[in-house]
Amino acid sequence: MTSLTPADLPAREAYRLLTSLVVPRPIAWVSTCGASGALNLAPFSFFNAVAGSPPTVMVSIGRRKGAPKDSLRNILETGEFVVNLVSEELVEAMNRTSGEYDYDVDEFALAGLETAPSIDVRPPRVARAAAALECRTSQIIPVEGSIYTLVLGRVLRYHLREGLLGPDGRADLQVLRPVARLSGDEYASLGPVFSLSRPSAT
Numbered sequence: 224m225t226s227l228t229p230a231d232l233p234a235r236e237a238y239r240l241l242t243s244l245v246v247p248r249p250i251a252w253v254s255t256c257g258a259s260g261a262l263n264l265a266p267f268s269f270f271n272a273v274a275g276s277p278p279t280v281m282v283s284i285g286r287r288k289g290a291p292k293d294s295l296r297n298i299l300e301t302g303e304f305v306v307n308l309v310s311e312e313l314v315e316a317m318n319r320t321s322g323e324y325d326y327d328v329d330e331f332a333l334a335g336l337e338t339a340p341s342i343d344v345r346p347p348r349v350a351r352a353a354a355a356l357e358c359r360t361s362q363i364i365p366v367e368g369s370i371y372t373l374v375l376g377r378v379l380r381y382h383l384r385e386g387l388l389g390p391d392g393r394a395d396l397q398v399l400r401p402v403a404r405l406s407g408d409e410y411a412s413l414g415p416v417f418s419l420s421r422p423s424a425t
């Protein structure tokens with residue numbers, strides 16, 4: 224075995240190692256708008272669900288040249304965001320929105336994506352996304368010693384494409400076709416799915 228401490232590694236390599244080990248990561252394609260109304264759309268793979276009830280998700284967003292990335296700036300200004308889920312057919316559009324554009328660039332327009340209105344929050348969703356989660360910020364937690372800020376958001380409403388919600392109340396993965404981020408420029412789609420029963424303690 225090789226044994227390393229992050230202190231042995233320059234920051235870039237530490238990032239590369241962690242993000243190649245913690246895989247596959249789901250992608251939150253986050254739409255926000257600022258207090259001025261500026262629209263923003265960008266992907267974040269430091270993303271997960273953290274509580275079932277109330278349904279809560281987390282996104283961890285960094286800084287650029289010392290200032291919060293545009294999505295974080297908007298979330299701090301308004302307390303609202305939408306997590307659009309990325310299906311295989313949207314992966315190239317998602318990638319186009321990940322460029323480090325100026326604050327006033329609308330990545331919906333840049334990537335040729337139509338918006339659809341949200342109901343409980345101001346930022347619109349990606350019309351073509353199979354699922355979108357309207358969220359209100361519930362906690363903002365600086366990640367100690369890092370340039371990241373952990374944003375927790377309570378899901379206020381789900382938008383689900385026709386046919387996505389199965390009879391058992393779960394999303395049909397053949398409709399969702401989720402894409403995950405690996406490290407660097409690598410992505411994965413869902414491989415074979417298998418079942419495993421949980422052990423019972425009695």
Ligand SMILES: Cc1cc2nc3c(=O)[nH]c(=O)nc-3n(C[C@H](O)[C@H](O)[C@H](O)COP(=O)(O)O)c2cc1C
Binds near residue numbers: 286
């Ligand atoms: C698939 C993917 C996942 C990403 N995940 C993150 C992330 O979790 N946190 C982060 O700060 N940046 C992440 N980025 C980089 C941001 O998307 C990028 O910095 C973007 O320009 C931020 O946009 P904004 O300034 O409009 O918020 C990711 C990029 C890609 C392509």
